[in-house]
Amino acid sequence: MADRKRINGPPSGTKPPVFASSTKASGRPQRQRQPNDLRKLFLKTGLIPSASGSAYLEFEPSASLSAARSSPQSLIPPSSALKLACTVHGPKPLPRSATFSPNLVLTTHVKYAPFAARTRKGHIRDSSERDLGVHLETALRGVIVAERWPKSGLDITITILEAEDDRWWGDTPDSHDAPWGMMNVLAGCITAASAAIADARIDCIDLVTGGVAALVSDQTAEGEASSPKLMLDTDPAEHKAILSACVVAYMPSRDEITELWLKGDSSSVSLEKGDSRSGHDALIDGAVDAARGAHTVLAEAVRESAARHSGLPVDAATT
Amino acid sequence: MVGPNVTLTPLSRADGSASYQCPSTGSNILGSVNAPVELPGRRDALKPEEATVEVFVKPGTAPAGVGERYVEGIIKTMISRLILGREKGYPRRGVVITLAIVGGQSARRGDSYLTLLPALLNTSLLALLSASVPMSMTFSATSLAVTSTGDILREPTAEVASSAASVHVLAFSSKGHLLLNESQGAFDLDTWDNVRERALAICRGTASYGSDGDVTMSVDVDGQPLEGTIREAVEDQVHRDYAWSIDAV
Amino acid sequence: MAPAAAASPAAQPTPPSLSLPPSQFARLQPHAYLLAHLSPPTTSNHPSIRANGRAPTQFRVTSANTGSLTHTNGSAVVRVGETAAVCGVRAELLHTADIASWSVTQPSTGSANKRRKLVDPTLKASETAGDGDDEESSDKDESHIEDLNLLVPNLSLSTGCAPGFIPGAPPSALAQSLSQQILSLLHSTRLVRADDLRIWYQPPNLGPEDLERHNESEQMDVDAEAEGEKNREIKAFWVLYIDVMIISLAGNPFDAAWASVLAALRDTKLPKAWWDIDNETVVCSDAVSDARKLSLRGMPVASSFCVFEADAAAGWRAVILPDAEEERKIAEDNRRGAQRRWILADPDGYEEGLSQERACIVVDKEQGGNGKTVVVKMEKNGGWAIDGRELRQLVDVSSQRWDHIRQILEQC
Numbered sequence: 001m002a003d004r005k006r007i008n009g010p011p012s013g014t015k016p017p018v019f020a021s022s023t024k025a026s027g028r029p030q031r032q033r034q035p036n037d038l039r040k041l042f043l044k045t046g047l048i049p050s051a052s053g054s055a056y057l058e059f060e061p062s063a064s065l066s067a068a069r070s071s072p073q074s075l076i077p078p079s080s081a082l083k084l085a086c087t088v089h090g091p092k093p094l095p096r097s098a099t100f101s102p103n104l105v106l107t108t109h110v111k112y113a114p115f116a117a118r119t120r121k122g123h124i125r126d127s128s129e130r131d132l133g134v135h136l137e138t139a140l141r142g143v144i145v146a147e148r149w150p151k152s153g154l155d156i157t158i159t160i161l162e163a164e165d166d167r168w169w170g171d172t173p174d175s176h177d178a179p180w181g182m183m184n185v186l187a188g189c190i191t192a193a194s195a196a197i198a199d200a201r202i203d204c205i206d207l208v209t210g211g212v213a214a215l216v217s218d219q220t221a222e223g224e225a226s227s228p229k230l231m232l233d234t235d236p237a238e239h240k241a242i243l244s245a246c247v248v249a250y251m252p253s254r255d256e257i258t259e260l261w262l263k264g265d266s267s268s269v270s271l272e273k274g275d276s277r278s279g280h281d282a283l284i285d286g287a288v289d290a291a292r293g294a295h296t297v298l299a300e301a302v303r304e305s306a307a308r309h310s311g312l313p314v315d316a317a318t319t
Numbered sequence: 320m321v322g323p324n325v326t327l328t329p330l331s332r333a334d335g336s337a338s339y340q341c342p343s344t345g346s347n348i349l350g351s352v353n354a355p356v357e358l359p360g361r362r363d364a365l366k367p368e369e370a371t372v373e374v375f376v377k378p379g380t381a382p383a384g385v386g387e388r389y390v391e392g393i394i395k396t397m398i399s400r401l402i403l404g405r406e407k408g409y410p411r412r413g414v415v416i417t418l419a420i421v422g423g424q425s426a427r428r429g430d431s432y433l434t435l436l437p438a439l440l441n442t443s444l445l446a447l448l449s450a451s452v453p454m455s456m457t458f459s460a461t462s463l464a465v466t467s468t469g470d471i472l473r474e475p476t477a478e479v480a481s482s483a484a485s486v487h488v489l490a491f492s493s494k495g496h497l498l499l500n501e502s503q504g505a506f507d508l509d510t511w512d513n514v515r516e517r518a519l520a521i522c523r524g525t526a527s528y529g530s531d532g533d534v535t536m537s538v539d540v541d542g543q544p545l546e547g548t549i550r551e552a553v554e555d556q557v558h559r560d561y562a563w564s565i566d567a568v
Numbered sequence: 569m570a571p572a573a574a575a576s577p578a579a580q581p582t583p584p585s586l587s588l589p590p591s592q593f594a595r596l597q598p599h600a601y602l603l604a605h606l607s608p609p610t611t612s613n614h615p616s617i618r619a620n621g622r623a624p625t626q627f628r629v630t631s632a633n634t635g636s637l638t639h640t641n642g643s644a645v646v647r648v649g650e651t652a653a654v655c656g657v658r659a660e661l662l663h664t665a666d667i668a669s670w671s672v673t674q675p676s677t678g679s680a681n682k683r684r685k686l687v688d689p690t691l692k693a694s695e696t697a698g699d700g701d702d703e704e705s706s707d708k709d710e711s712h713i714e715d716l717n718l719l720v721p722n723l724s725l726s727t728g729c730a731p732g733f734i735p736g737a738p739p740s741a742l743a744q745s746l747s748q749q750i751l752s753l754l755h756s757t758r759l760v761r762a763d764d765l766r767i768w769y770q771p772p773n774l775g776p777e778d779l780e781r782h783n784e785s786e787q788m789d790v791d792a793e794a795e796g797e798k799n800r801e802i803k804a805f806w807v808l809y810i811d812v813m814i815i816s817l818a819g820n821p822f823d824a825a826w827a828s829v830l831a832a833l834r835d836t837k838l839p840k841a842w843w844d845i846d847n848e849t850v851v852c853s854d855a856v857s858d859a860r861k862l863s864l865r866g867m868p869v870a871s872s873f874c875v876f877e878a879d880a881a882a883g884w885r886a887v888i889l890p891d892a893e894e895e896r897k898i899a900e901d902n903r904r905g906a907q908r909r910w911i912l913a914d915p916d917g918y919e920e921g922l923s924q925e926r927a928c929i930v931v932d933k934e935q936g937g938n939g940k941t942v943v944v945k946m947e948k949n950g951g952w953a954i955d956g957r958e959l960r961q962l963v964d965v966s967s968q969r970w971d972h973i974r975q976i977l978e979q980c
Contacts, residue, residue, distance in 0.1 A: 004384045005738045007747050009720040012667060014660035014807045017839060019854040048816040049650045050730040050917065065638065072856040075839050080638040085815050087728030109735040111726070114811040115640045115656030123722065125736060157728030157735040159813060161654055162637055388741050389748035396950040400924055427714070431752040496952030500959070503756045505935060505942045508960055515956055 006123055016119060019076060028168050029064030029078045031231070031238040036286075038233040038293040039081075043191065045199040045305040053088035053200025055301065057192035059164075059184075062235050076169060079237035080118075082185060083162040086192040088200040090154035098153075103146035104202075105153045108137040110189060116163045128179060132186055139190045139210070139249030139259035145203040154202065158189050165237045178263055180214070180236040183247040186261065187212045190249045191294050199305040206251035207302060208258060209294040213286025214245035215266055215279060230282050232290040246283040250291035260284065322543055323441070325552040328449045335450020339442040340422070343474040344462075346435050347422030350442035352450040355412035365411050370404030376439065377419040390432040394418075394443060397490065397499050403453040414452060416443050424477050431503055434480045436488045437462045440499070441549065448553055458498050459522040459545035460490035463514050465506060471517050487511070489518040493546060522546055594619065599922055603878055606910050616907070620916055625965050627871070627914040630973065632827065634835040634980045641808075642836030642862075644980075646828040649916060650818035655828035657836045658809045661767075661850050664802055667716065712762045712805070714755055721750040721810040723825055729817040730917070746822060750812070750829055753930065757868050757944050760808065760833065764862050767804040767850055769843035803843040804850045808836070819916035822928060826870040831977055836862050866935030868944050869973045871966040874915040875925035875953045878908040909953045913965060925951025927959070929966040933974075941967040 002008045033039070040060035048054035061069065064078040091104060098105070110132040112121040125133075140156070164181035187210030194208045214234040217227070228243050236242060244264025248257050266279035275282065321342045330336035333351035340347045358371060365371050374395040376387045394416070402414060418439050432439075437460040444457060464475035464483035472479060480486045485504030492498050502511065524544035558565070594601045601619060608614035617623060628649030637643035640656040647653075664670045713719055725733045725743040733740060739747070754760065810832065812825045840858035844851040853859075911927075912919055930945035943963060948954045954962070 004382055005388075005744055006722050007385055007720055007751055008717065009807055009809065010662050010667070010717045012662070014662045016660050017841065017852040018849065019839070020851045047652070048729065050816065050818055051728060054728075054816075075837070075852075075854045075856055075859055077638040083637070085727070089728065089731045092731070109728075111735065113654070113656065113724075113813050114722075114809065115637060115643070115658050118639055120658055120660070120809065123724070155728070155735065157726075159727040159815065161656075161813070162639065385744045385748045385751075389745035389752075392741060392745045393949060396924070396926070400950050431748075431756065492952060497948070497955045498952055500946060500948045502943065502946040503752070505757075505932075505944050507940075507942060508963055511943070511946070511959075512956060 003123065028170065028240070029062060029235075029238050031235065032063040033233075035229055035231045036289065038290055039235075041191070041294060041297040043195055043297050043301040045195050045301050046308055048085070048087050051087040051089055051196075051200075053196040053198070053202070053305075055086045055192045055195035055199060056084070057086070057188050057195075058083045059188065062238065064238075079168075079235055080162055080165055082160070082164050082188045084158055084160045084185075084188055084192055086156065086158045086189070086196040088154065088156050088193075088196045088202070090200070091149040091152035091202070092154075094151055094153045100151065102150045104144060104149040106137055106141055106144065106146070106156070107153060108133045108140065108156045108158075108193075110136060110158045110160065110185075112160045112163055116160045118165060118169060128182060132182065132189065135186050135259060135261060136189050136193060139186075139208060140193055140197070142256075142258035143194070143204045143206060143208045143249075143251065144197065145205060148203055156193050156196070158193065160185060160189075164235065168237045168240075171240070178242075178245075180234075180242050180245055180263075183212050183245050183261065183263065184234075184236070186210060187247050187290070187294075190259070191298055195298055195301045195305070198302045201309065206254050206256075207295065207298055208249050208251050209291045209298050210247060210249050211287045211290030211292070211294060212245060212247045213283050213290055214239075215243040215264070215283060217241050217243055228279075230286050232286050232293070244279070244283060246280070246287045248284060248287040248291055250288050252292055252295050257284075257288070322548045323438075323545070325445060325548065327445060327552055327556040333446075333450075335446050335448070335452070337442050337445030337449055338421075339438055339445060341438045341474060344434055344438065344476050345423040346420065346438045348418055348435075348438045348442040349421045350416065350418045350439075350446035352414065352416050352443070352446040352452065354414035354447075354450055354452045355409050356415060358413040358415075365413075368405060368410050370402060370409035370412055370414050372399040372402060372404070372414045373416065374398070374443070375415070375417045377417065379420045379422070386430060386432060390436060390439065393436065393499070393501065394439060397440070398443060398447070401454045401456060401458070401492075401498075402447070403455055406453045409453075414447075416446065418442055430477075431486075431501075433486045433488050433501055433503060434462055434475060434477050436460070436501065437474070437490070440490055441545070445549065445552065449556070456492045456494055456496075457546070457549065458490050458492045459549055460488060460499065461518050461521045461545060462486065462488045463518055463521075465504075465510055465514065469510070471514060473517075473521060485510070487514045487518070489515060489522075491519060491522045491546075495519075495523065520544070594918075598918065602876060602919065602922055606876065607878065607907060616910075618912060619918065624910050625913045627969060627972070628916070630827070630976055632831050632976050632980045634831050640832075641838060642832045642834070644828045644831035644835060646824050646831060648820065648824040648827070648914065650816055651814070651820060651824045652816040653812055653814050653821070653824040653828040655810065655812045655825070655832040657832045658811070659806045659836070659838055660809065661841070662716065662718070662805045662807045663850065664804060710758055710762045713758075713760065713765070716805060718762070718765050718805055718807050719751065719754050719760060719810065720807060721747055721754060721812065721829065723747045723750065723812040723814065723821075725814050725817065725821075727813050727815055729814045733817075742821075746825060749822060750810070750826060753826065753868070753870075753945060754810075754829075757866065757930075757932070757935075759830075759864050759866070759868065761863055761865065764838065764860075765806040765808070766802050767806070767841045767843065769801055769803040769845075771799045771801075804841070806838055806841075808833075817917070819918070819920045820872050820914050823870050823872050823914065826868075826930075827973060827977075830867065830869070831980065833862055833864060834977060838862065866932040867970075867974060867977070868930045868932040868935075869966070869970045870928060870930045870945075871913065871962075871969045872915070873911050873913050873927040873929075873954075873962055873965075874919060874923040875927075875951055876910045876912055876919065876923050877925075877951075877953065911954065911958060911962065913969075925949070925953055927954050927962060929959075929962055931963065931966045931970050933967065933970055941970070 042058040045055045047056050059081040061081040062079050114121050164184040166179050166181040190210030213232050215228045216231050216239045244266040246262040249259035324340040326338045329338050334353045336351040338349045374391045376391050440460040464472045465485045467484045485506040488501040490499035522545045605619045630648045632646045634644045641659045642657040645654050723746045726735045837859040839852040841852045927948040932942050
């Protein structure tokens with residue numbers, strides 16, 4: 001039962017602390033950005049020299065979080081900002097036991113640090129982490145020119161140091177509830193992996209980026225739910241009810257989508273007046289817009305990586 | 320002080336084995352060595368020009384855990400430096416040392432294994448000798464505890480060690496080199512120098528120190544040096560094994 | 569390809585047609601490459617320097633940053649050169665009711681705790697000056713940390729930090745022994761005080777006012793405290809999950825990991841917690857003003873070293889090894905300048921691959937008081953180059969390193 005390869009805690013298990021509901025008064029953090037404003041991204045390549053490519057990605061903390069950081073009042077953080085590190089090892093020969101493959105074999109691995117989320121994560125990958133890995137693999141497989149490395153493998157490992165919340169901590173899980181935070185994490189993973197692959201100088205057909213959009217019905221001051229609004233790059237902690245959300249992996253110069261993940265009910269949603277698009281069309285358009293926004297940051301990071309590698313054949317990835 | 324109780328080759332199926340019982344700590348270790356053996360399934364990890372040394376420590380009552388991995392690492396680092404892994408027949412093969420703690424106390428979680436380490440090291444040496452694995456030198460190891468009043472105690476039990484200010488494990492080669500030092504707990508280097516001197520006396524005797532009056536005292540306290548005990552155990556075994564040849568002469 | 573040709577890679581690149589560039593020579597002949605750097609030909613005026621440009625006892629640039637992770641009670645990122653460790657400390661509660669052996673092993677908390685409590689105020693005052701006087705009184709109490717597994721450090725290398733660690737695989741032997749080293753160092757230095765982790769409850773046998781007052785126990789005078797002492801009981805413990813993720817591994821993971829644990833624990837704040845009699849559970853206050861930092865014992869800092877030997881084949885044909893006599897000759901040679909062994913501080917991955925003998929020294933200057941260097945852990949293994957004299961030098965180097973690390977930790 002106890003994990004013999006790790007140091008275990010008390011055999012009876014422990015409970016996370018329960019806080020006296022005192023300072024909930026501070027309330028749900030409010031979105032300070034315009035609906036189509038994105039959070040700033042910090043993306044840097046080449047921080048892990050032993051890997052063939054690496055990238056570190058961080059979202060800008062939301063207004064409420066940075067306020068809580070500068071003048072701490074409560075021990076409960078209002079929201080959190082994604083922080084992750086991505087490494088690429090390879091292309092390298094496949095292990096002896098593997099069967100022949102004419103293409104580059106892509107392996108993706110996403111793992112949360114135990115302290116990444118509001119509840120402590122286990123050391124062994126759970127289903128959501130496996131799920132993220134599969135989504136990421138689909139997003140990247142369409143981008144890499146896999147025929148150039150027969151009999152080779154490429155390992156992409158992502159460690160999430162801080163994840164996005166799925167909802168505001170004060171909310172009880174309700175019918176609208178879904179792991180919305182995971183979608184933001186996936187978008188971050190795609191962008192970071194893309195930078196790391198370019199940093200490893202693996203041939204790609206385009207620079208793929210991730211973007212998230214969501215249909216949100218925020219409560220107005222009167223407590224009446226207004227008509228759902230399309231928001232880009234949503235922080236789930238800032239919204240009472242997310243109706244549906246969508247994450248895409250998008251290649252801007254080819255205008256292609258390699259991965260699309262849509263969650264929630266968007267078909268019955270009628271948007272504001274004057275917008276005749278169906279709910280999911282609007283969502284996908286929104287997510288693509290968000291991905292376009294991330295692309296400028298990614299291009300800058302890749303340029304930086306190319307400059308660092310200068311003298312060697314670079315720019316293979318920036319077609 | 321009563322010396323350790325040593326038996327060579329108690330196991331008939333292993334290439335070499337030894338059992339070692341330390342009366343003062345109560346630890347009782349049974350070690351076996353298989354060498355050189357093929358290590359199937361690990362062909363990629365094998366070094367092309369050297370033998371691969373593997374050490375397994377099995378605690379008496381529980382399955383092996385993180386603490387055992389750590390002490391295995393210590394033993395492996397030390398032993399691999401002494402084994403002549405490039406001798407004929409050894410490269411690309413394995414030397415597998417298995418040490419089972421059959422008596423005495425097992426280490427607790429987070430315990431650093433220091434009280435058991437000398438017995439484990441001495442057992443592995445004897446088992447290696449019993450398996451005739453070529454080595455560049457032999458060694459002997461001991462543990463010492465320094466109490467908060469500054470007294471140095473030889474081979475402390477786990478209880479004594481946990482209340483001591485610091486615990487030290489030292490191993491000396493047959494040529495007087497300090498091969499291993501594991502010290503834990505607060506101490507300063509002057510204390511450590513005393514510990515080293517005492518440990519050297521325990522392991523190798525004090526003959527090399529000249530004929531000082533005090534020194535002969537300490538020989539009485541520590542009894543026969545450990546190295547001598549190990550040497551005699553091997554000599555006795557060789558004598559028994561070759562009795563037919565000696566008698567024939 | 570003479571080693572001498574590669575000795576000056578920075579100064580003058582050798583002609584490409586005839587020999588290899590330094591980076592390739594470093595890969596093909598790593599031992600000769602490092603040796604050429606450390607013992608340059610006497611004709612050249614290059615100083616003896618490591619291949620990474622450092623002096624033998626020079627550590628890599630170290631930086632630390634604390635408190636950047638949102639969901640932790642304390643966190644730190646420590647970078648030692650290109651090795652980076654992230655440590656997050658999470659506190660969770662262990663109710664004594666859940667501990668199977670609790671009621672058996674704690675028949676009456678009376679005398680020991682009473683004594684402890686009386687000692688406490690003086691303790692708090694003398695904390696920074698050094699805590700020699702609590703050593704004896706707290707021995708029994710401190711065993712709670714070890715007996716109840718209140719500290720749970722785990723180190724992970726499966727982060728893609730270096731090739732060869734398969735992500736998703738169970739922790740490698742290296743990761744396991746690093747975790748174990750961190751745990752045993754936490755125990756042996758008694759860095760975390762058991763008293764910081766206890767959550768007490770005082771039954772209101774003296775009326776409800778006393779309960780109120782108990783919550784502000786600082787203002788309570790010792791006499792009143794002693795009266796209700798008999799009934800005071802521990803209701804729960806904080807368990808600290810200390811998780812270290814090695815994000816980038818370029819040699820010497822232990823120093824970086826331990827520094828990150830130390831920095832994260834210094835950053836850790838535990839919320840104020842009390843026993844809620846109505847709900848029969850422990851409730852915490854989320855106000856930052858109520859939370860308190862851990863009061864750590866001292867500040868142990870780890871420094872690791874490796875030994876590089878000029879004779880690469882020593883282990884090969886060393887059927888006849890130098891004994892004490894020859895050893896003396898070697899020492900003489902050293903003095904004359906023909907050095908055969910170098911002790912390198914804070915080895916990077918390249919140097920670690922070329923050496924077998926390691927040493928690790930953990931020193932603390934706060935614990936002993938008045939700036940005296942106390943060694944709390946000293947390890948050497950894997951060879952016979954380091955003995956008493958060398959260890960003495962290494963302790964000096966480590967105590968200089970301690971001053972440096974203290975500066976870094978106090979700034980963040």
